[in-house]
Amino acid sequence: EVLLLESGGGLVKPGGSLRLSCAASGFIFSDYNMHWVRQSPGKGLEWVSAVNRDGSSTYYTDSLKGRFTVSRDNSKNALYLQMNSLRVDDTAVYFCARRVPTVGLDFWGQGTMVTVSS
Amino acid sequence: DIQMTQSPSSLSASVGDRVTITCRASQDIGNYLNWYQQKQGKAPKLLIYGASNLNSGVPSRFSGSGSGPHFTFTISSLQPEDFATYYCQQFYIVPNTFGGGTKVDI
Numbered sequence: 001e002v003l004l005l006e007s008g009g010g011l012v013k014p015g016g017s018l019r020l021s022c023a024a025s026g027f028i029f030s031d032y033n034m035h036w037v038r039q040s041p042g043k044g045l046e047w048v049s050a051v052n053r054d055g056s057s058t059y060y061t062d063s064l065k066g067r068f069t070v071s072r073d074n075s076k077n078a079l080y081l082q083m084n085s086l087r088v089d090d091t092a093v094y095f096c097a098r099r100v101p102t103v104g105l106d107f108w109g110q111g112t113m114v115t116v117s118s
Numbered sequence: 119d120i121q122m123t124q125s126p127s128s129l130s131a132s133v134g135d136r137v138t139i140t141c142r143a144s145q146d147i148g149n150y151l152n153w154y155q156q157k158q159g160k161a162p163k164l165l166i167y168g169a170s171n172l173n174s175g176v177p178s179r180f181s182g183s184g185s186g187p188h189f190t191f192t193i194s195s196l197q198p199e200d201f202a203t204y205y206c207q208q209f210y211i212v213p214n215t216f217g218g219g220t221k222v223d224i
Binding site: 035044046047050060061062102103106108109110111 | 119152154156160163164167168171173207209212213214215216217218219
């Protein structure tokens with residue numbers, strides 16, 4: 001069974017940092033590109049970032065470039081999102097998801113909540 | 119970035135109704151368009167990929183069509199479990215932008 005489990009969310013002050021993790025199981029993690037998507041309270045889905053299978057290529061939505069860094073450790077079946085200089089508007093549930101070529105994001109984690117507030 | 123315009127933003131419908139949602143991309147994206155369902159407090163679920171392909175295990179009352187900039191998502195006969203929010207997403211180029219969502223309620 002494919003499982004994705006996010007962790008690392010919590011309450012942080014503006015300007016602070018958090019590192020989110022996504023633990024993958026039930027599939028060959030290194031065969032798939034992985035994505036992060038977020039959802040602010042009461043709002044729609046926002047694509048955040050992606051990383052290719054071996055971690056050599058990373059992608060970000062323009063507004064987050066320079067503050068967020070996506071990475072992965074295929075030996076640990078883990079995906080990460082390092083978030084720096086956090087702002088109030090980064091408050092959201094952050095989902096990790098598996099990308100299947102020509103199909104899309106076929107499995108998602110349950111999400112982890114990040115709250116940025118003073 | 120490619121902008122995805124989804125309409126309507128919300129609709130009210132009854133069990134058994136036919137429901138149609140549209141999604142328009144700001145440029146040609148071929149058939150690189152997916153549809154997701156999200157229920158309150160849950161992760162999104164992939165329903166349709168490649169504009170018109172039903173994901174495994176998804177009931178056949180769900181369908182998608184279109185290409186280029188214009189796409190349509192249809193529920194042929196709305197069921198009680200279909201009340202949710204639906205999103206389109208383009209996979210033509212990063213950032214893989216989502217539409218604003220369509221909330222389907224009673």
